[in-house]
Amino acid sequence: MSGDEFDLIRRYFTQQAVARSDVLLGVGDDAALLRVGSLADLAVCMDTLVAGVHFPEQTPPAAIGHKALAVNLSDLAAMGAEPAWATLALTLPARDDHWLDEFARGFFALATQYNVQLVGGDTTRGPLSVTVQAHGLLPHGTALRRSGARPGDRVYVTGTLGDAGLALHLRQVAGSALRARFEFPQPRVGIGVALHGLASAAIDISDGLLADLGHLLETDALGAVIEVDALPRSPAFLEVIDAPGIGRSPLYYELPLAAGDDYELCFTVPPEHCAALEQSLGRFDCRYTAIGTIEATPGIRCVRAGGEPYQPAATGYVHFREDPDD
Amino acid sequence: MSGDEFDLIRRYFTQQAVARSDVLLGVGDDAALLRVGSLADLAVCMDTLVAGVHFPEQTPPAAIGHKALAVNLSDLAAMGAEPAWATLALTLPARDDHWLDEFARGFFALATQYNVQLVGGDTTRGPLSVTVQAHGLLPHGTALRRSGARPGDRVYVTGTLGDAGLALHLRQVAGSALRARFEFPQPRVGIGVALHGLASAAIDISDGLLADLGHLLETDALGAVIEVDALPRSPAFLEVIDAPGIGRSPLYYELPLAAGDDYELCFTVPPEHCAALEQSLGRFDCRYTAIGTIEATPGIRCVRAGGEPYQPAATGYVHFREDPDD
Numbered sequence: 001m002s003g004d005e006f007d008l009i010r011r012y013f014t015q016q017a018v019a020r021s022d023v024l025l026g027v028g029d030d031a032a033l034l035r036v037g038s039l040a041d042l043a044v045c046m047d048t049l050v051a052g053v054h055f056p057e058q059t060p061p062a063a064i065g066h067k068a069l070a071v072n073l074s075d076l077a078a079m080g081a082e083p084a085w086a087t088l089a090l091t092l093p094a095r096d097d098h099w100l101d102e103f104a105r106g107f108f109a110l111a112t113q114y115n116v117q118l119v120g121g122d123t124t125r126g127p128l129s130v131t132v133q134a135h136g137l138l139p140h141g142t143a144l145r146r147s148g149a150r151p152g153d154r155v156y157v158t159g160t161l162g163d164a165g166l167a168l169h170l171r172q173v174a175g176s177a178l179r180a181r182f183e184f185p186q187p188r189v190g191i192g193v194a195l196h197g198l199a200s201a202a203i204d205i206s207d208g209l210l211a212d213l214g215h216l217l218e219t220d221a222l223g224a225v226i227e228v229d230a231l232p233r234s235p236a237f238l239e240v241i242d243a244p245g246i247g248r249s250p251l252y253y254e255l256p257l258a259a260g261d262d263y264e265l266c267f268t269v270p271p272e273h274c275a276a277l278e279q280s281l282g283r284f285d286c287r288y289t290a291i292g293t294i295e296a297t298p299g300i301r302c303v304r305a306g307g308e309p310y311q312p313a314a315t316g317y318v319h320f321r322e323d324p325d326d
Numbered sequence: 327m328s329g330d331e332f333d334l335i336r337r338y339f340t341q342q343a344v345a346r347s348d349v350l351l352g353v354g355d356d357a358a359l360l361r362v363g364s365l366a367d368l369a370v371c372m373d374t375l376v377a378g379v380h381f382p383e384q385t386p387p388a389a390i391g392h393k394a395l396a397v398n399l400s401d402l403a404a405m406g407a408e409p410a411w412a413t414l415a416l417t418l419p420a421r422d423d424h425w426l427d428e429f430a431r432g433f434f435a436l437a438t439q440y441n442v443q444l445v446g447g448d449t450t451r452g453p454l455s456v457t458v459q460a461h462g463l464l465p466h467g468t469a470l471r472r473s474g475a476r477p478g479d480r481v482y483v484t485g486t487l488g489d490a491g492l493a494l495h496l497r498q499v500a501g502s503a504l505r506a507r508f509e510f511p512q513p514r515v516g517i518g519v520a521l522h523g524l525a526s527a528a529i530d531i532s533d534g535l536l537a538d539l540g541h542l543l544e545t546d547a548l549g550a551v552i553e554v555d556a557l558p559r560s561p562a563f564l565e566v567i568d569a570p571g572i573g574r575s576p577l578y579y580e581l582p583l584a585a586g587d588d589y590e591l592c593f594t595v596p597p598e599h600c601a602a603l604e605q606s607l608g609r610f611d612c613r614y615t616a617i618g619t620i621e622a623t624p625g626i627r628c629v630r631a632g633g634e635p636y637q638p639a640a641t642g643y644v645h646f647r648e649d650p651d652d
Contacts, residue, residue, distance in 0.1 A: 023431050024367060024469075025434060025471065028473055029405070030371060030401040030402075030404040030405050030472070030528075030529060031369040031370055031371035031401050031402055031404075031405045031407065031462070031474050032369065032370050032371070033368070033369055033405070033469050034367065034368040034369075034370060035367055035368070035466075036362035036366075036368055038364030040362075041350060041359050041360065041361055042359070042360040042361070042362055042368070043357040043358065043359055043360075044357055044358050044360060044411075044413060044445065044446060044459075044461075045356060045357035045358070045446060046413045046414075046446055046447050046448050046457075046459065047415075047448050048415045048417060048448045048450045049450075050417055050450050050451070050452035050453075052452070053451055053452050054450070055449060056391075064415070075356040075357050076356075076357055077355050078356040078357075079355070079357045079359070081357065087372045088372075089372050089373075089374045089415070089457040089461060091374060091376055091455060097458050101582055119370065120370060120371060120372055122372050122373050122374045122457070123378070124374045124375075124376050124379060125379055126376035126377075126378070126453065126455060127376075127452065127453040127455075129417060129452060129453075129455055131372075131374070131415040131448070131457045133372065133413060133458065133459050134357075135368075136357070140361075143350075143351065143359050145351065145355055145432050146354075146355050146356070168401075202356075203356060204356055220429075222503070235416075285547075324532050
């Protein structure tokens with residue numbers, strides 16, 4: 001810890017709306033003290049966002065604060081965990097009060113939405129980088145893992161895919177709806193919790209559907225058929241993708257399949273649970289779409305609506321990168 | 327998460343010696359799953375080390391790996407917590423297998439020593455920076471906090487003070503014993519746990535005795551008298567400080583008072599517990615020294631052995647800095 005850290009933390013990071021009863025000691029001592037209920041497992045995840053690598057240098061600080069927490073809440077959602085606490089390691093090239101104000105505003109707006117209390121962290125001087133650890137709770141033994149899918153399970157995704165990727169692709173002309181999807185991704189916290197007892201496996205889509213579904217499948221050496229015409233696309237996406245001069249192909253398929261940064265959930269559901277799932281998820285103001293089926297043969301096979309195979313061009317993800325060699 | 331993160335984590339960070347039974351799910355899913363005993367509180371702390379700010383760029387990677395974990399275990403020790411799990415956010419300018427091998431060696435050697443399991447994290451590309459969160463357990467309501475000292479309590483420190491500061495001050499001629507204190511600080515984990523029921527407050531000395539004791543005192547608006555001739559100094563420190571051409575003053579006093587990076591514990595003990603404390607700490611292969619007394623009047627008053635006041639020159643800490651404007 002450095003001397004000015006105390007000032008920073010006190011000024012920007014102790015004025016939060018959330019005060020949970022399970023936080024015995026928050027920011028300001030050597031460590032935070034937390035009480036985990038005796039019937040709960042603790043889920044923890046940590047993600048780092050580096051300026052120029054994970055977001056453009058000129059990204060609004062409120063978006064950086066939001067996104068640093070959102071990507072972690074998305075990981076918790078993919079476990080079915082209820083978010084509880086966060087820690088924040090913030091590295092800044094220089095103290096900038098306006099930047100800190102805005103960053104804290106974005107961070108705490110999302111934290112308040114999900115009753116997440118900031119309980120500790122560190123502020124240091126250096127190239128701009130944000131690491132957040134999120135801590136979530138869930139009843140003993142109920143976590144949704146990447147493993148657990150079985151052949152015949154249906155594959156679902158929440159929300160719409162490809163919006164963040166399209167915002168990056170068309171950086172200079174992207175509409176505000178698409179840009180908001182990249183800068184202010186919405187973690188699917190409620191849906192993650194609602195999947196308990198219904199989904200057999202889950203993962204969040206940070207690196208693109210093909211990559212992340214691939215991680216889910218490889219844990220059990222399974223495969224899947226994905227119906228590429230069924231992939232959910234937003235009105236904003238369709239409006240841009242069908243605009244004169246851009247044309248439909250190949251971004252219409254490639255972005256929902258391969259672009260990252262959407263932070264939707266991908267999960268698998270045994271056929272006998274699909275009716276209960278649709279009833280359970282109906283109460284959320286968020287789409288969910290069946291996009292394919294788990295198979296025993298490893299690999300992801302994409303098919304068009306008519307049944308003919310579709311061969312994706314990209315196999316990896318399309319994150320924002322200012323560093324061209326990565 | 328990025329594509330090459332998986333390779334990195336699998337190769338370097340899944341081959342650890344520690345496998346705790348309370349880790350339900352470790353590295354490799356969206357989050358780690360941990361089981362906290364129903365009688366335990368959870369202590370969490372997070373520290374970031376930035377190259378060129380917290381350590382010289384040319385620091386051996388094993389030392390960086392050790393220190394990134396050690397500074398967090400030191401925070402847990404200052405709460406009296408037993409370390410259990412760690413997460414690691416590692417940002418590297420480029421993949422460097424030798425560097426990763428050495429970093430992991432230093433990290434895991436210390437983790438194994440204290441039965442700490444790495445359960446998750448993130449690896450990203452960017453300027454070299456390491457953030458570690460450590461998680462410790464302690465019986466409900468037994469944490470040692472910065473608050474709780476009372477007038478008349480004796481002030482103790484573990485180990486010796488000023489070694490790391492002297493290593494930095496004499497960078498080109500520092501002996502290996504001093505340099506090791508800076509590069510491989512030893513967290514006082516066992517002593518921290520042994521302080522339960524005996525110490526009234528505790529803090530770890532990362533920013534220097536005056537600064538950190540000041541944080542402890544300010545939580546209860548207290549003061550202290552510190553006996554500057556009683557401050558524990560190592561043989562290596564005394565050998566250098568008494569060498570011809572360097573002289574005793576003022577580093578003999580200033581470094582133990584104000585230099586950071588020693589990661590010893592400073593704690594307060596009510597007089598009626600001092601005998602029990604000395605019996606309890608006698609089993610550790612680590613010095614502990616009474617250096618002063620808590621008083622009701624705020625402020626730290628330094629006195630020489632003869633009783634005359636000593637006025638410290640430095641009020642802040644003396645961390646390593648390559649950035650001269652900080």
